[in-house]
Amino acid sequence: MMGDLLASRVGLDVVETEKGVGAEVRGIDLRTLDDRQFAGLHQAWLDNLVLLVRDQSLSDADLIAFSRRFGDLDLAPIQETGRRFVEGLPELYVVSNVVEGGLPIGSLGNGEAVWHTDMSYIEQPPQASALYALEVPPTGGNTSFVSMYAVYDALPDALKARIAGLRVKHDGTYNSGGFVRQGVVPSDDPREAPGALHPLVYTHPETGRPALYLGRRRNAYVEGLELAESEALLDELWAQVEASPATWTNVWRPGDLVLWDNRCTMHRRDPFDAGERRVMHRTQIKGESRPA
Numbered sequence: 001m002m003g004d005l006l007a008s009r010v011g012l013d014v015v016e017t018e019k020g021v022g023a024e025v026r027g028i029d030l031r032t033l034d035d036r037q038f039a040g041l042h043q044a045w046l047d048n049l050v051l052l053v054r055d056q057s058l059s060d061a062d063l064i065a066f067s068r069r070f071g072d073l074d075l076a077p078i079q080e081t082g083r084r085f086v087e088g089l090p091e092l093y094v095v096s097n098v099v100e101g102g103l104p105i106g107s108l109g110n111g112e113a114v115w116h117t118d119m120s121y122i123e124q125p126p127q128a129s130a131l132y133a134l135e136v137p138p139t140g141g142n143t144s145f146v147s148m149y150a151v152y153d154a155l156p157d158a159l160k161a162r163i164a165g166l167r168v169k170h171d172g173t174y175n176s177g178g179f180v181r182q183g184v185v186p187s188d189d190p191r192e193a194p195g196a197l198h199p200l201v202y203t204h205p206e207t208g209r210p211a212l213y214l215g216r217r218r219n220a221y222v223e224g225l226e227l228a229e230s231e232a233l234l235d236e237l238w239a240q241v242e243a244s245p246a247t248w249t250n251v252w253r254p255g256d257l258v259l260w261d262n263r264c265t266m267h268r269r270d271p272f273d274a275g276e277r278r279v280m281h282r283t284q285i286k287g288e289s290r291p292a
């Protein structure tokens with residue numbers, strides 16, 4: 001692909017997973033990328049949707065500085081307990097099950113995080129998320145990614161025709177760990193729940209490729225349909241996600257940085273043992289446009 005030619009021209013070693021999603025970039029230090037290397041990395045990311053860069057030594061400031069090369073950062077959602085994560089660094093979101101002094105240091109606990117797109121319940125969701133592993137459990141807690149380009153491409157033509165022009169509500173009640181977001185009164189009626197309406201089929205603003213845009217299943221609602229009809233259509237679409245071969249799983253090691261394109265992928269996390277520690281720091285790069 002073009003991107004790999006560009007990547008190789010600037011000396012990046014890009015190893016694709018051959019799953020239609022995911023590539024590892026080897027032999028680089030994200031603290032010291034020059035502009036040409038960054039351009040190659042950016043293209044490799046657009047081509048492969050998710051990049052893994054191992055063996056990094058990033059401080060919080062390094063993670064924020066690297067993330068800012070992609071664009072302005074979103075402020076992290078407030079933690080389930082109402083706390084900000086890291087004093088003085090409102091861009092940082094901590095994904096962790098660790099409890100210190102009786103208070104969790106992060107969000108999402110140790111359970112499964114179901115398939116989702118980050119923060120798609122807002123009008124202009126982040127274009128990208130960067131997740132950096134500080135501590136990982138010996139087993140479990142792996143993160144899987146699915147290409148929503150591939151899921152869309154694989155839909156039967158009749159289903160593609162049926163969803164063209166439809167919008168879906170992306171629920172803002174629950175986070176991916178199933179916890180109620182700070183400041184939200186929970187409702188389990190998808191028509192009443194807070195959230196943003198986005199097109200079910202989204203044209204990626206940089207690649208021009210169509211992607212199915214589902215966000216998350218719980219409390220989702222297809223605008224204008226009877227509730228039962230909306231549920232049936234969403235179940236049919238989600239079955240295509242579950243069946244997609246275009247998935248790739250990262251088995252985390254400390255020092256892994258994973259950067260995903262939040263516009264054309266979804267991700268999920270396996271549960272892990274509550275007695276083990278898992279600490280990840282995340283940043284998000286603002287979206288430059290509303291999904292369209």
Ligand SMILES: [Fe+2]
Binds near residue numbers: 116117118176267
């Ligand atoms: Fe997420």
